[in-house]
Amino acid sequence: MKMQSPEHIYSLRQLLSGDLANALEHNSDVLGETRPSLRRKLNVCLTPGMLICLTHRIAHWLWIRGWSRLARCFSQFNVVLHHIDIHPACQIAPGLYIPHPAGILLQGHAGKKLVVLAGAGLSNSCNVAPEYWPRLGHDVWIASRALVSGPITVGDHVRIGPGAVLNESVQASTKLFAPRPVLAKR
Amino acid sequence: MIYGHPITRAELKALLAADRERLQRWRASGDGPVPDRAWLAVRLYRLACYHHGNGRRSLARLFWQANLVLTGADITPITLIGPGLVIPRPQGVTLFGVAGRNLTIMGMAVIGGGTSRQDIGAGPGRPLLGNDVTFDMGAMVLGPVRIGNRVHIGAGCTVMQDLADDDRVMAPAPIRQPRTGAS
Numbered sequence: 244m245k246m247q248s249p250e251h252i253y254s255l256r257q258l259l260s261g262d263l264a265n266a267l268e269h270n271s272d273v274l275g276e277t278r279p280s281l282r283r284k285l286n287v288c289l290t291p292g293m294l295i296c297l298t299h300r301i302a303h304w305l306w307i308r309g310w311s312r313l314a315r316c317f318s319q320f321n322v323v324l325h326h327i328d329i330h331p332a333c334q335i336a337p338g339l340y341i342p343h344p345a346g347i348l349l350q351g352h353a354g355k356k357l358v359v360l361a362g363a364g365l366s367n368s369c370n371v372a373p374e375y376w377p378r379l380g381h382d383v384w385i386a387s388r389a390l391v392s393g394p395i396t397v398g399d400h401v402r403i404g405p406g407a408v409l410n411e412s413v414q415a416s417t418k419l420f421a422p423r424p425v426l427a428k429r
Numbered sequence: 430m431i432y433g434h435p436i437t438r439a440e441l442k443a444l445l446a447a448d449r450e451r452l453q454r455w456r457a458s459g460d461g462p463v464p465d466r467a468w469l470a471v472r473l474y475r476l477a478c479y480h481h482g483n484g485r486r487s488l489a490r491l492f493w494q495a496n497l498v499l500t501g502a503d504i505t506p507i508t509l510i511g512p513g514l515v516i517p518r519p520q521g522v523t524l525f526g527v528a529g530r531n532l533t534i535m536g537m538a539v540i541g542g543g544t545s546r547q548d549i550g551a552g553p554g555r556p557l558l559g560n561d562v563t564f565d566m567g568a569m570v571l572g573p574v575r576i577g578n579r580v581h582i583g584a585g586c587t588v589m590q591d592l593a594d595d596d597r598v599m600a601p602a603p604i605r606q607p608r609t610g611a612s
């Protein structure tokens with residue numbers, strides 16, 4: 244199964260404006276703004292989440308055109324500056340939002356409006372080509388410390404709860420939680 | 430290589446050659462793109478370990494810090510790992526203990542850092558790992574525990590007890606709840 248790259252569907256500008264729109268949406272949820280001002284937009288553009296999106300979009304743009312070395316340099320820039328490891332081969336549709344980037348590992352494909360929270364991981368645990376990486380639908384949230392591993396498909400509107408470990412495919416509109424910790428007897 | 434003894438230059442070269450050879454085999458075994466950080470993390474760790482063992486602690490600290498900044502892997506110089514170490518995605522990897530040969534570690538795995546200070550041969554409170562151990566993404570081995578040979582620790586597992594040879598550990602499946610509407 245070969246997935247078409249979003250760069251063949253979306254232009255770089257569409258991708259970035261989608262990211263900005265999603266970031267603004269999340270910010271206005273917090274601030275209660277309905278129409279963000281230019282200053283607010285500029286503010287959001289300079290948050291780490293948006294800078295990561297910019298770097299990753301450029302890296303992927305270079306990657307699919309065969310400039311893999313340069314793409315890896317951009318990816319390395321993300322690692323050093325923001326402590327987030329996004330592989331340049333990741334195909335992520337517009338609307339990527341990463342509020343707190345530290346410790347995130349992304350190596351998979353995702354649809355629109357992906358939200359990744361701190362310390363989450365998305366990867367196949369084997370040494371396989373990008374076609375076999377995990378694939379997420381539209382509007383998926385990966386909460387803090389959640390792990391998605393293996394060649395699996397996750398449906399639309401799925402919420403992967405904090406600390407959940409996902410090893411198998413999930414249908415659309417599902418909420419996942421980590422099992423409760425066991426209380427040790429004192 | 431004995432715990433607590435410095436490794437010689439010849440040993441360092443042999444270790445690096447074994448790591449490189451195993452990484453090349455790993456690269457050739459699949460068609461997944463393995464980043465250059467994989468090799469950088471292992472090399473910087475080996476150098477830090479070598480210099481720390483031979484009394485150059487500042488230099489070791491520099492290599493350790495460089496590893497943390499450039500690759501995201503935090504591998505202390507007193508960690509002792511046998512030849513054939515492969516870390517395909519070094520993001521968030523924290524290693525603190527003693528391991529045998531052909532250790533494979535995917536991203537975000539943690540070894541070490543328990544609450545007990547008991548010493549089982551790897552220093553106070555550190556785990557002792559056998560040969561050919563594989564860590565999936567986010568797997569953790571904490572405290573002074575013995576892990577056998579050819580053990581596979583699945584994604585997101587936290588292991589705080591001894592494991593026998595050829596064991597395979599998987600994290601419990603998450604609780605699913607179908608949703609109505611999007612929010």
